[in-house]
Amino acid sequence: MDTVNLLQPDLYINRELSLLAFNQRVLEQAKNLDTPLLERLKFLCISSSNLDEFFEIRVSGLKQKLASGSVQAGPDNLTPQETLGRISEEAHALVEEQYRVLNEELIPALAEEKIRFVRRTHWSPEQARWVRNYFNHDLLPVLSPLGMDPAHPFPRTLNKSLNFIVSLEGKDAFGRSNGVAVVQAPRALPRLIHLPENYSRGPYDFVFLSSIIHAFVGELFPGMTVTGCYQFRVTRNSDLFVDEEEIDDLLLAMEGELLSRRYGDGVRLEVADNCTERMATYLLEQFGLGPDDLYQVNGPVNLNRLMAIPGLVDRPDLTYPPFTPARSLGTGEQSIFEAIQERDVLLHHPFESFLPVIDFLRQAARDPQVLAIKQTLYRTGPESAIVEGLVEAARAGKEVTVIIELRARFDEEANIRLATRLQEAGAHVVYGVVGYKTHAKMMLVTRREGRKLRHYSHLGTGNYHARTARLYTDYGLLTADKQIGDDVHRVFQLLTSLGRVKRMHKILHAPFTLHKELLKKVEREIAIAEQGKPARVAAKMNSLMEPQIIQALYKASMAGVKVDLIVRGICCLRPGIAGVSENIHVRSIIGRFLEHTRVFYFQNGGNDELYLSSADWMNRNFFQRVETCFPVEDKELKKRIMEESLDLYLSDNTQAWVLQRDGTYIQSKPAANQKARSAQNALLGRLSKPG
Numbered sequence: 001m002d003t004v005n006l007l008q009p010d011l012y013i014n015r016e017l018s019l020l021a022f023n024q025r026v027l028e029q030a031k032n033l034d035t036p037l038l039e040r041l042k043f044l045c046i047s048s049s050n051l052d053e054f055f056e057i058r059v060s061g062l063k064q065k066l067a068s069g070s071v072q073a074g075p076d077n078l079t080p081q082e083t084l085g086r087i088s089e090e091a092h093a094l095v096e097e098q099y100r101v102l103n104e105e106l107i108p109a110l111a112e113e114k115i116r117f118v119r120r121t122h123w124s125p126e127q128a129r130w131v132r133n134y135f136n137h138d139l140l141p142v143l144s145p146l147g148m149d150p151a152h153p154f155p156r157t158l159n160k161s162l163n164f165i166v167s168l169e170g171k172d173a174f175g176r177s178n179g180v181a182v183v184q185a186p187r188a189l190p191r192l193i194h195l196p197e198n199y200s201r202g203p204y205d206f207v208f209l210s211s212i213i214h215a216f217v218g219e220l221f222p223g224m225t226v227t228g229c230y231q232f233r234v235t236r237n238s239d240l241f242v243d244e245e246e247i248d249d250l251l252l253a254m255e256g257e258l259l260s261r262r263y264g265d266g267v268r269l270e271v272a273d274n275c276t277e278r279m280a281t282y283l284l285e286q287f288g289l290g291p292d293d294l295y296q297v298n299g300p301v302n303l304n305r306l307m308a309i310p311g312l313v314d315r316p317d318l319t320y321p322p323f324t325p326a327r328s329l330g331t332g333e334q335s336i337f338e339a340i341q342e343r344d345v346l347l348h349h350p351f352e353s354f355l356p357v358i359d360f361l362r363q364a365a366r367d368p369q370v371l372a373i374k375q376t377l378y379r380t381g382p383e384s385a386i387v388e389g390l391v392e393a394a395r396a397g398k399e400v401t402v403i404i405e406l407r408a409r410f411d412e413e414a415n416i417r418l419a420t421r422l423q424e425a426g427a428h429v430v431y432g433v434v435g436y437k438t439h440a441k442m443m444l445v446t447r448r449e450g451r452k453l454r455h456y457s458h459l460g461t462g463n464y465h466a467r468t469a470r471l472y473t474d475y476g477l478l479t480a481d482k483q484i485g486d487d488v489h490r491v492f493q494l495l496t497s498l499g500r501v502k503r504m505h506k507i508l509h510a511p512f513t514l515h516k517e518l519l520k521k522v523e524r525e526i527a528i529a530e531q532g533k534p535a536r537v538a539a540k541m542n543s544l545m546e547p548q549i550i551q552a553l554y555k556a557s558m559a560g561v562k563v564d565l566i567v568r569g570i571c572c573l574r575p576g577i578a579g580v581s582e583n584i585h586v587r588s589i590i591g592r593f594l595e596h597t598r599v600f601y602f603q604n605g606g607n608d609e610l611y612l613s614s615a616d617w618m619n620r621n622f623f624q625r626v627e628t629c630f631p632v633e634d635k636e637l638k639k640r641i642m643e644e645s646l647d648l649y650l651s652d653n654t655q656a657w658v659l660q661r662d663g664t665y666i667q668s669k670p671a672a673n674q675k676a677r678s679a680q681n682a683l684l685g686r687l688s689k690p691g
Contacts, residue, residue, distance in 0.1 A: 009077030048303035060237035114202035230275035237264035351687035354469035365393035455485025
């Protein structure tokens with residue numbers, strides 16, 4: 001073990017390239033003929049949306065490093081410049097494949113189901129008249145074409161907005177002949193327009209807003225000749241910067257920074273594939289971008305706009321069959337508090353309903369014996385029942401304390417509104433600790449029972465968001481365990497007051513104990529293996545990046561510890577390397593639901609330990625966030641989690657992608673004598689019911 005250099009670059013996969021590989025796996029679902037057609041379209045849109053965020057955050061971060069003069073290589077020995085070069089190559093290939101899937105697979109398949117995108121070259125005379133009427137009455141009054149000249153410099157275009165660069169011949173009313181104009185598509189109008197049935201060949205004919213603008217753009221420039229009109233979209237740096245040493249009020253600082261997100265530095269330019277080289281070069285110059293940042297596409301410059309189609313089309317036969325999550329708690333007359341007193345309650349979303357969590361809060365809000373409610377909120381969604389419960393509790397006179405993470409990426413604006421509403425209801429609102437995101441998912445209810453106070457806790461792996469609880473796999477634990485309740489109370493004290501860290505009974509928490517305790521648990525497995533006894537580490541998470549954890553897992557493999565990892569997204573560890581990681585198996589599951597549970601298992605010589613957590617194994621989760629990692633000690637619940645989140649997923653042979661030592665993934669398929677197994681489908685069958 002000591003002879004191997006665990007820092008050598010070929011033991012690490014580049015994190016940005018690993019994230020691109022994840023997006024490629026998502027795109028593969030859009031090609032999967034076993035997936036319902038409208039769901040395939042959704043996977044294409046998700047792939048596009050993921051790529052947007054990749055450029056907004058990851059690529060922009062690399063460009064900032066270069067701008068600051070940083071050339072330091074990561075653990076994979078790639079500098080930011082080298083990484084950007086690899087990203088450009090692979091991202092261009094990914095985009096090309098996205099549009100090939102759209103044009104050659106999805107559009108023809110949708111057309112067979114009478115869901116059509118009618119190109120302007122194929123409009124019938126009746127359709128053309130209807131579209132012209134739409135242009136005149138709905139579009140023309142809100143369009144503001146902008147001619148380029150010294151008095152009208154190139155306009156500031158919003159991040160990811162739809163725009164058109166127009167080339168012109170002739171002179172305008174003032175004798176100007178600059179020849180270039182920009183038309184910005186109104187944000188208030190839909191990008192897809194549903195043609196009325198009496199103007200269509202079927203019930204679901206759609207026209208792109210971009211097609212309408214293309215068709216009638218000449219009417220925006222009377223007396224001049226349009227020689228070219230090309231869609232374009234610029235993706236901008238969207239990572240917010242707040243100088244934490246200078247701010248006095250985090251909320252005000254975030255409000256000011258949000259405005260700049262719309263106009264951050266450009267990082268990617270998308271244009272229609274018929275855009276001339278002269279116009280493309282002109283646009284690149286306006287945004288300070290180079291040739292590698294240009295993406296010419298055969299179709300709409302924002303594929304994510306197609307996500308509207310499933311909501312506009314009433315074809316349940318082309319979507320996943322509906323299901324009703326199991327209601328495992330709160331259906332009888334017994335109060336939730338009584339049920340939790342009897343034993344811990346485990347909820348596995350989306351297969352089991354999120355309603356017990358909402359009911360837990362509602363009962364707490366209305367129970368005269370409840371004195372205080374404390375909760376963290378990272379993402380909640382609009383019209384949140386959780387927020388309504390907190391407002392109700394505050395208005396009822398409970399001591400309500402809410403830790404709102406204002407810096408939850410892309411939810412900052414919603415969280416600012418949420419903070420204001422809760423404060424107006426009388427809740428104590430805290431924004432966590434400057435410099436550390438509060439990512440822990442926890443709720444604490446303090447209730448008077450006789451002459452004593454009892455803590456009831458809810459701890460989860462996912463957000464308090466009812467909608468994502470139908471789309472993401474997550475665990476929630478409701479418990480009246482005194483030591484866990486005391487630990488949760490102490491974490492809240494850390495977040496709301498001043499003072500040093502108190503010793504925890506059971507919970508591991510970042511940025512204080514989680515990282516070092518996980519390393520100790522891996523080291524314990526190594527020691528057990530070196531005694532010739534069975535040893536195993538199994539973990540399920542979203543991302544694995546932190547170098548010390550990776551090195552510890554390599555050492556464990558070298559000592560004979562069996563390591564099974566289910567990592568949905570980024571994984572920087574290389575499995576299967578002889579003498580280093582041949583005992584490590586890594587797989588990623590891509591299916592109907594986004595895998596979001598974090599489960600950590602340690603065999604511990606037969607005295608096994610199992611934890612659920614809000615944290616992935618990433619630097620930011622260990623050192624820059626407040627996270628919780630909590631044990632499940634009930635034997636039946638531990639057995640259930642092992643079966644549902646480890647055993648089932650490790651035996652999945654239809655939605656699993658197995659990581660190879662070179663960083664590529666191979667899709668798992670049933671052998672000739674095997675039955676097809678899908679973990680998500682098995683859980684749907686076990687825990688929920690159709691309809």
